[in-house]
Amino acid sequence: MEVDVMCNTFAYVFCLELVLLTAITAMDKKFTYILLMSTIVTSCTQTNVSRTPYEWPDAVAPVADVKPHIRALHGDTVMDNYYWLNDYFKKGADSTAVVAYLQAENEYTDTMMKATEPLQAKLFDEMKGRIKEQDESVPYFKNGYYYYTRTEEGKQYYKYCRKKGSLEAAEEVLLDVDALAAGHPYYAAGGFNISPDNKLLAYGVDTVSRRQYTIHVKNLETGELLTDAIPATSGGSVWANDNRTLFYTKNNPSTLLTEKIMRHTLGTDSREDATVYHETDNTNYIGVGKAKSGKFIYIYSGGTLSSETRYLEADNPLGAFKVFQPRMKDVLYNVTALEDRFLIVTNQNATNFKLMECPLDQTGVANWKEVIPHREDVLLEDVDEFKDFLVVSERKDGLTQLAIRNLKDGSAHYLDFGEEAYTAYPSTNPEYETTTLRYGYTSLTTPSSTYDYDMHTREKTLLKQQEVVGGYQVADYVTERLYARAEDGTQVPISLVYKKGFKKDGSAPLLLYGYGSYGATMDPTFSSSRLSLLDRGFVYAIAHIRGGQEMGRQWYEDGKMMKKENTFTDFIACGQFLTEQQYTAPEHLYAMGGSAGGLLMGAVANMAPLLWHGIVAQVPFVDVVNTMLDETIPLTTNEYDEWGNPNEKAAYDYMKSYSPYENVEAKDYPNILVTTGLHDSQVQYFEPAKWVAKLRAMKTGNNVLLLKTEMDFGHGGASGRFDYLKEVALEYAFLLALEGITE
Structure with missing residues (x-):
């Protein structure tokens, strides 16, 4: 359930974190109008990618057994026909039957996607081919040694190495992860x-x-x-x-x-x-x-x-x-030590946080003194300490910025990045007595880059930019920053990228990604894998919806607990805006999200099924009420501050009103691909399995519903630097099949 944070410096980016109704709601009528109008428009437009409708096999989908289970709470009685699917996790009597059902779903998915296997293989080779197989990270210096990782051709993992004193010194291989991972x-x-x-x-x-x-x-x-x-x-x-x-x-x-x-x-x-x-x-x-x-x-x-x-x-x-300071109600604080004092980043009487300081021997809140005051338009996220400098990570208008403060003379300045939508962050900076800041930079069109910045001279040096093997020209792609108007008038940012030659006439397929939980910001970053979609005519967009922290702490507060539905309606507003502005049309609009972003996928599938042609829900947290009621499920109690505690009636009623599993209805749903892992510790496999089983039993229409369970993996999928691309290839092939793109 929690946001995925991978602390290993060599961690792989993975995908984080989706027709008409019998009874059409007012919202759905609006989407139906858009659908009809866009069909008229797109029938007269041209695309530069040939399309042949994919012929889905006439295969029989698995049907999960119905084994009624009663949940009675707060005077509310609910019949859960698929509760038994948690038996593998619970080590219950139906453990074997659960595995058999998941395997049947895998076989069905394999059958339905069989004709895309050549395309999946092509996508895998394409994406793998962009990765420089023999590579080395930028070394960082710590306590007399330079540390780095390096990869070798054909190997899935890496070697963790160091050199003493100089980059010309002999290499020490500290850990050969390729060898350790064998078998x-x-x-x-x-x-x-x-x-x-x-x-x-x-x-x-x-x-x-x-x-x-x-x-x-x-x-x-x-x-x-x-x-x-x-x-x-x-x-x-x-x-x-x-x-x-x-x-x-x-x-x-x-x-x-x-x-x-x-x-x-x-x-x-x-x-x-x-x-x-x-x-x-x-x-x-x-x-x-x-x-x-x-x-x-x-x-x-x-x-x-x-x-x-x-x-x-x-x-x-x-x-x-x-x-340091006993916990205070509704107050967060983080501590950083300088030579002569502590620094404290806190939201005490400061929604967007402020910076305080105190003596090393008097740490209670009564001794805290203000260094950087609270600002309504700037979120203070973190500080990185050096002997003579302080680097302050901030966020303004949804974008990151780095402020350099000289601790000796009190002067301050910002780094200039010069792009409309980007991501910048302090990188590996383990040395305290240095004037050099190592930072990372990327955008939707700029490959991940590592810089050294001299905080005295203000000179920056590009140390390395991610190489895209086979050639990549940044000038061939365009990025934009847009704003959609939410139901309550809030302006929701959208970052998007597409290849030059894109025509804004509603004919292009568009993949809209979202997360919107835990205050996690989905910043615009580069992906070489994504080029396989962009080069086939897709637009890729990120909806910076409430529940994240892109626009400040209040942006998070307005998308959690009893305001959670703002996350879903924001995402729908972004999709609707993109169709109205003819970046795409409902028959070409796709949604993707994982974990808590998978909850988002389930919610928008229920709330606005006509808006999406397809949805990819990765390891989705879709059985909110039942999971939050079960304290034996990993991480449940840690999440009460995010979702609420359903043992309290108000929280129960609100959760039930939006939980995807609770709100499946007899209506047409978009084409949906759902992925999970049998050993997932963050979102247990049975949440997506139950959701798919209920959708199969209730949904109308002929749209495709697929469930793929990785039987050897968990929340993050495969661990190798190439194996995970097979999962990406499956997801991309699903989207391309829906677009009739076979090459």
Whole structure:
């Protein structure tokens, strides 16, 4: 359910995160009018891609067994015919039948998509062919060494390496992930953490794809893997300055909640590790980190409404953590240590956050003094500390900006990026005593780029830009920033990109992507895989809907809890705007979203089925009420601040009013492809499975409904840098088939 955040610097971008009704609503009548008008227009237009209607096989779709289950709460009784599909997760009596049903759905999907297999193979080769197989990341310097990853031709993973003192020095391969992953259908390594004396590497490994990592420790001098193995963790860890003590986050084995911060001493049994913090509020996430200066270790506990930080001097690992400031109702705060003071980013009486400071020995809120005040039009997101500079990450008018503040003379300036829609962010900056900022930059047309910026001279140096093998000309593509008017008059930003030659006459297919939850911003970024759609005439657009944080903290607040429906109506408004402006037409408009964005897909399919020709719902969170009522499901209680607690009647009624599974009706739905993973820990497989089963039983019309379950993977799909492209190829082939594009 939670937003996907991948902390490994070599993590792969994956797709995050979709006819007439028997009784036509007023909204649907409007969409029907658009549909009829656009049909007249597009019948007279030309396209530069040949189209041949795809002939879907006359195959019989699986029918899930009906096994009634009663849910009675708040005086409301609901019959759930497909509740039994959670038995594989619950280890119930129907476990085998669940797997058989999922396999039957896979076989049906394979049959229906059979004729697209040559196209899928072509798309895979095309997308894989754009990736530079033998490549190397930009090295970063930390504590005397340059660190980087490199990939080799034909290999799915990578090697984590370093060189001492100079890039001309001999290479040390610290971890050969290609070798470690051999024989595993799924393999994820992350949380790489070098001890202060540079002699030890701690790292986490997940071979199941449920984000449950075992931490290992390697002696970098001898190459020996120590006997220390710490299971059921979040994967990351923090070294104390003694080079023998590790702090890490322990997960609950059933709910997967981040439950305890533990202290491990090398050479001891992890079952004897000391608990240094136990979070008793099961709505909070917790984690452990270290100040860039190396002086402090932090424990962070927080939900979406309030947070609390503890800290400990890293030279004293056996000491007791101190509470920085006890948690306050509806107040979030993050702590950053400078040499002589702490900085605090907080929303206390500041919706868009402000920056405060306090002495190292007086950390309570009474001692906080303002450094950067609250601004109504600027969201203060984060700060990166250096000895003489502070880099402030902000967001204004939906775009990121980086402010450089000189801590010596108080001067400040912004970096200039010069594009209409882009994404910029501080990259890997582990060194404290440096005047160089490493930052990343990308846009819908600009491949991911890494820069070094001298904060004294204000000179920037391009270190590397993602190479698109086979050639890519930025001038061949156009990006725009548009605004759609939502139901309540709110202006919702849209970022879009298309290839030159696009005609705004309603004839082009358009894929509209959305997320809109957890305050996660869907910034415009480059994708070489996406070129396979753009080069075939597609427009790609991102709807920056409420529930994200693109337009400030209030943008998030207005798309969560009892205002969640704003997320859905914003997305519908964006789709409607794009058809009205003739960027596309309903018979060429497609929607895509994953996880909480999959909830969005389910909701807009129910609310405005006539607007979309097709929907791709990736690992969709669609059974909101039942999931939020079951505290044994991983991460449920952490989500109460996002969705509400359905044990409370008002929250229950509101959730039920929009939950896709609850609101399936006997009506025509768009063509829909649904994907999931059997081992998904974020959105369990049974949510999309139940949704598809109910849609099959109730939907009218002949539009296609497909469910694809990856039996070896979880929320993020395949782990290899090429394997995930097979999933992308399937999704793209589905969209292209609906457009009649076969090449």
